[in-house]
Amino acid sequence: MNWQLQAQEGQARASSFTTAHGKIETPIFMPVGTKATVKAMSPKDLQEIGSQIILGNTYHLHLRPGESLIKELGGLHQFMNWQGPILTDSGGFQVFSLSKLNKIREEGVEFRSHLDGSKYFISPEISMQIQMDLGSDIIMAFDECLPYPSNREEIQKSMQMTYRWLLRCKEAMNRKDSHLFGIVQGGLDLDLRKESLEQICSVDLPGYALGGFSVGEPPEIMHELLPQIAPLMPKEKPRYLMGVGTPKDLLIAIDSGIDMFDCVMPTRNARNGTLFTWQGKVSIKRQQYAKDPRPLDADCACYTCKNFSRAYLRHLFMNNELLGSHLNTYHNLYFYLELTRRARKAILEGRWKSFFQHHIQAFDQKDIDA
């Protein structure tokens, strides 16, 4: 992977590493491309906004169109025409949160598709095979992700199995061009988290992730835990916080030493008309924007902000126009990527602390249209 640290301020890191499809500079946000497409964005758009790596969802792709079809067509990069790096999750999270009637055994998980109820079975070995067939650059271990709240006994039992599953994943993942990342679980109790972290990180792997956050708990719990957990992860490898989060979450996580993020928030919120700006959130459907000639965010250089008014974005949203979903998604993803770009620049230039303080306040304020 050729991981390199470029700068560190406190725990915040600017680093880089390479994959078969290119270099990644951290901190970095990864747009979520659930079904072999980042919703409402073409690969050209993703390049324009500076995406370095995107995420694909193993669960969804396994169900439709199936990894064998994608493999036959040259792999996920070729299928969706994205030539940069791709990280795939293991399918575990969706199996536990989306599917119906899942039955968890040591061997793996039996579940029914949320689409048509048909039966599936995924094990650590099957998850690895699917991700290898997709041709993913970064393959995530198949783990159990518990809901919030869960009790200590459940958590302990589950994290032990996640560890045994990781050993099986490592055994099964034999694709040379891919990198396997382990996932730390352990719920929201500091001691169990530390225990899981030690277990998972005892397995020699090119990178590690924190799973089991943003599963319904109050955000303050994660904000308190991250500074105590992230710095314990191996120093010379990428650290990935899965499924997180708000701009504020990202700042706190970067400040704790996290390098990589993914979340559906910028894309999903965009389609619902909630837009992120450097001054706070904007709900574009509000009447107050009906005649507003200003760009969504004067501090943003994206195509949407350079070319269209709030009034026009509101008009598109109110009329359910496809261009509205596109322009909103384009902006929100640009904002998230720009946030990680500016964070990286601040770390490289030794002014992370003031960057952090300044923006955490802005993001903490109420929505700017409230």
Place this chain on the structure above:
Amino acid sequence: MNWQLQAQEGQARASSFTTAHGKIETPIFMPVGTKATVKAMSPKDLQEIGSQIILGNTYHLHLRPGESLIKELGGLHQFMNWQGPILTDSGGFQVFSLSKLNKIREEGVEFRSHLDGSKYFISPEISMQIQMDLGSDIIMAFDECLPYPSNREEIQKSMQMTYRWLLRCKEAMNRKDSHLFGIVQGGLDLDLRKESLEQICSVDLPGYALGGFSVGEPPEIMHELLPQIAPLMPKEKPRYLMGVGTPKDLLIAIDSGIDMFDCVMPTRNARNGTLFTWQGKVSIKRQQYAKDPRPLDADCACYTCKNFSRAYLRHLFMNNELLGSHLNTYHNLYFYLELTRRARKAILEGRWKSFFQHHIQAFDQKDIDA
């Protein structure tokens, strides 16, 4: 307008004229931007595919967001950030086809919005005012468009009123940067068509259109009438066939001397998964494309065809992904524009007849997936 004929072969013409927002080279297809957006396309996309002029719908824009809001925000070009020419229809067609309970009087038409049932009134003067407020480059006369079939008496009464309305439109349209086009009606009887054509074209205007086609009649009727009607329109002015049509319709109309077209077919069909190719139509949802690695149309240089397989387009369509609507629309509009570009080139190079014969056969065949 500085209309210029560059070449003619039989009745087919290659010409050009200018508007306040740029030059137009004919034959030309105008993408339909109903509600201040060509569905699923950004202005950047429209430029990329070589759109020269787009169409806006007065009826829809009058209802939402209203021309006064658009005027306040700098006009339609500024509002939607399209800097090329815009043609607006008069609202007449939608008033008669979409709205509820319309009452037609000499003064104008009272109708209820198809959105919320609220009452509106549009007259020739009001239609002109709306289009002038939008800042349209080409303003269409407010005419009555009868459904098919209508009887001779209705048609005669209606075309007389359309003529009187045109005189009022000409009186009311006083925007220097806009050009008013008259609309020939007269149903589908040759003699009445000719009578309306003579009346409408007796009013000195920068361009003329044929209305009242593609209103439900069998396509053969239009194919027979066009060669007898279009050549009678003034020779030194643009000729526009409204709301038409299929690729075959366009070829026959160009062969009859028509210069300009608009139609929702490429955009609407795209969203429904019906795609146009030089070999015929493709219904992308068909199972036969599930593993098809070929581009949609090997003879097409658009972004969609250069970068994605039929299998991927089918996957996006089956999963209702927004990118599918975008890529399909991008291709279909590119195809229509390329059809008019290739037609123009053929006319300029004196090989229109063979171009016409070759493609009319291909477009006449069954769908390529049938």
